[in-house]
Amino acid sequence: MTARIHADRVELSEVHRFANRPVRAAGTLHWDILSLYQGILDGLRKAGPVGSIGIDSWAVDYGLLDSSGRLIGNPVHYRDDRSSGVMERVVAEVGASAMYEVSGLQFLPFNTVYQLMADRGSLERAETLLMIPDLLTYWLTASIGAEVTNASTTGLYDVRTGDWARPLMSRLGIPDTIFPPLRRPGSPAGTLRPGVATETGLTSVPVIAVASHDTASAVAAVPAAGPRFAYISSGTWSLVGVELPAPVLTDESRTANFTNEAGLDGTTRYLRNVMGLWILQECLRAWGDPELSGLLAAAERARPFGALIDPDHPSFLPPGDMPGRIAAYCERTGQRAPSGPAEVVRCVLESLALAYRRALGDAVRLSGHDVKVIHIVGGGARNALLCQMTADATGLPVQAGPVEAAALGNALVQARAQGLVSDIRELVRRSEPITAYEPSGDQTAWSAAAGRLSGH
Incomplete structure (x- = not known):
């Protein structure tokens, strides 16, 4: 780039x-x-x-x-x-x-x-x-x-x-x-x-030397206008968290399995790794790489909360038959397995939105950092259904974009080092289209689904 x-x-x-x-x-x-x-x-x-x-x-x-x-x-x-x-x-x-x-x-x-x-x-x-x-x-x-x-x-x-x-x-x-x-x-x-x-x-x-971890570069390019934001760097992995001035090293943070990674200018990226769109990518590969837009449209029409998975279950980490693993997970947890690709896609996206809800709730609770808006950056910002589900699941407005956040953060750190840029995030806001999603739908249904997932 x-x-x-x-x-x-x-x-x-x-x-x-x-x-x-x-x-x-x-x-x-x-x-x-x-x-x-x-x-x-x-x-x-x-x-x-x-x-x-x-x-x-x-x-x-x-x-x-x-x-x-x-x-x-x-x-x-x-x-x-x-x-x-x-x-x-x-x-x-x-x-x-x-x-x-x-x-x-x-x-x-x-x-x-x-x-x-x-x-x-x-x-x-x-x-x-x-x-x-x-x-x-x-x-x-x-x-x-x-x-x-x-x-x-x-x-x-x-x-x-x-x-x-x-x-x-x-x-x-x-x-x-x-x-x-x-x-x-x-x-x-x-x-x-x-x-x-x-x-x-x-x-x-x-x-x-830029912020060489791609997530660090992506977070550097989050187009936030103030400090009270959360981010989801959404791609193969979803990195869900907040930006803090110092790490959180409490026993509660350790038990919740949160990570403290270095960010730009001495900040801490306080986050949890969620398995992310890897699960969907492996499903598409197993199905012969069909057109995603048609599957997303069909998934939007599919029955909500039919089956749910924990995206962070270790069975979803390696490459392989992901639809088969989803079915096996559902059988182990007493659920009817999704029937057909549209239901599988709906299951994956709803489960990811619920995992984001869980991670963000923990991040706020453990860090004491209040959040008013969620910024989704990376490839997942293109997935309108997932972005809307994230807003619905969390009850927070979502700002989606930029898609190429890591490349932007990389380039703008270089530019700042040469005196060409002073405020990276302001320049990103001026340059990149951002899509807004407001919470909608039944929050009670999402809360009930979150309870089901925690029971797994």
Whole structure:
């Protein structure tokens, strides 16, 4: 994506799109990181002259470099099962409270710390650990560093001090020497290697450390006009939460499985991961990728609250036959399984809206941060039915958009670092169309459905 900054708006353009296809080899699910890097080079070549470059990506996954700076194997995908059972063993050894009071991180089986505990053999040969955007930045620039918003998703970052949690690393037997110096969003991350400059036609272009966790970039671009807002970064995952000046590290927060991740300018993204549109995406794949608009129209006409699922149930995490798993979940919980794709889509979207209601209610209760409006950003902002259901389920107005929030946040952090932008959110409000949804329908029915879901 390229962004052109004007005095009163930003124009975002798609330059190059390429597939991100994980590959299973010898039983392990990997990211095809070399293919992704080649896609980036192709995109930079097509982009033409630019003022700077920034990279954001998903969280928790990493690459390991040996003493020569070479990658030790393709990075493993967080949906691989290599860390199955590891979280439980580590938490039993260290203690949930001890881990949470340091990292403030939601307990998820694929967090970097648990992947590392399952990757001992590679650790013995590793000189450096780089999160995915930091690895790509290294290949572009030869510069090594760790941007804090992604570092904060590892479980090995101390949210109280803003530095690596070295005592915790020592206790777990993870060498702290492999973790590079931290970078803050907006700081320089080097310039293109000569070979990269030649290959892309770009010379002396700075690479800037942005909020490299895509959710952090997306939240930076939330077009909020005041502090009393919640956000849902809605895509494959739904990240549901509020923006705070400091982390919440109480026992109640830990028990509710909320996460404290670093945001732009020292803020805390206090949120819960909800499984998100991954469930719907896998259903569509199982059905042969039918046109979604027709399914959504049929789902809107389907009977409400026929069946409900807990989107965060572990059975919905791996790839596979998602409609079959939904049916099996319904059978286990004494419900009639949805009949046909329209009912399945209705079930998934209502269940997501209820999960959002639950997460937002907990976020407000645990943080004391009052919320007046919900901003939905990312791909899910296009899904009008889900946006309306979210307004109905929560009883709060929803502002949907921008869709490309992560790309906007990435570009505008770069622009701010160069003195081209002062207020990122104001510029987003001026530039992007926002769709408003007001609560409607029967709140009593949504409350009853929430009670059903909590009973699962």
